[in-house]
Amino acid sequence: xxxxxxxxxxxxxxxxxxxxxxxxxxxxxxxxxxxxxxxxxxxxxxxxxxxxxxxxxxxxxxxxxxxxxxxxxxxxxxxxxxxxxxxxxxxxxxxxxxxxxxxxxxxxxxxxxxxxxxxxxxxxxxxxxxxxxxxxxxxxxxxxxxxxxxxxxxxxxxxxxxxxxxxxxxxxxxxxxxxxxxxxxxxxxxxxxxxxxxxxxxxxxxxxxxxxxxxxxxxxxxx
Numbered sequence: 001x002x003x004x005x006x007x008x009x010x011x012x013x014x015x016x017x018x019x020x021x022x023x024x025x026x027x028x029x030x031x032x033x034x035x036x037x038x039x040x041x042x043x044x045x046x047x048x049x050x051x052x053x054x055x056x057x058x059x060x061x062x063x064x065x066x067x068x069x070x071x072x073x074x075x076x077x078x079x080x081x082x083x084x085x086x087x088x089x090x091x092x093x094x095x096x097x098x099x100x101x102x103x104x105x106x107x108x109x110x111x112x113x114x115x116x117x118x119x120x121x122x123x124x125x126x127x128x129x130x131x132x133x134x135x136x137x138x139x140x141x142x143x144x145x146x147x148x149x150x151x152x153x154x155x156x157x158x159x160x161x162x163x164x165x166x167x168x169x170x171x172x173x174x175x176x177x178x179x180x181x182x183x184x185x186x187x188x189x190x191x192x193x194x195x196x197x198x199x200x201x202x203x204x205x206x207x208x209x210x211x212x213x214x215x216x217x218x219x220x221x222x223x
Contacts, residue, residue: 006148021109022106027072030099032099103187105187
């Protein structure tokens with residue numbers, strides 16, 4: 001964790017990446033939320049919340065997306081789920097997935113974002129891989145740095161893109177509602193997968209198997 005706050009100004013010119021309209025993306029979200037709707041619940045400034053969420057001090061809606069099913073699933077569900085000794089399969093608490101779904105989406109418009117993909121990209125915002133690899137205990141600090149980067153890249157940056165920590169072969173991104181509007185994401189089919197159903201849980205476990213993980217079984221019963 002860095003021992004210092006963001007500097008007064010960006011040290012370099014942040015990298016720009018264009019995410020083209022029509023790009024397939026995948027989103028794990030609360031089943032109660034429309035797949036294309038931004039999350040407008042502010043994260044706590046100092047405790048719970050995601051890597052680049054808005055807060056009451058920096059309010060904005062946000063949507064996290066993956067560029068593959070694996071990246072979308074792993075970034076949400078395998079966060080802070082470590083491997084244990086002995087090679088045992090990692091078990092996800094049921095509360096972490098039963099009220100979530102995965103939706104198949106695409107970008108409805110060309111979307112320009114800040115690139116945090118390379119060491120040079122990160123250096124341009126006075127950071128290194130900590131910013132995109134930090135675990136949840138450091139998220140209050142990553143949120144603070146994200147807010148500073150947002151302010152320094154207004155109005156063009158509609159989000160950030162970075163390498164997935166848990167699926168390093170792919171990318172993830174966060175999009176900002178106040179800069180994207182409500183029409184940046186659209187359904188691409190098939191129907192969403194509800195992890196709270198037996199069929200959806202089996203589908204999820206099929207994805208997780210490649211990552212040596214699965215949902216914890218129901219007490220006294222099988223999936």
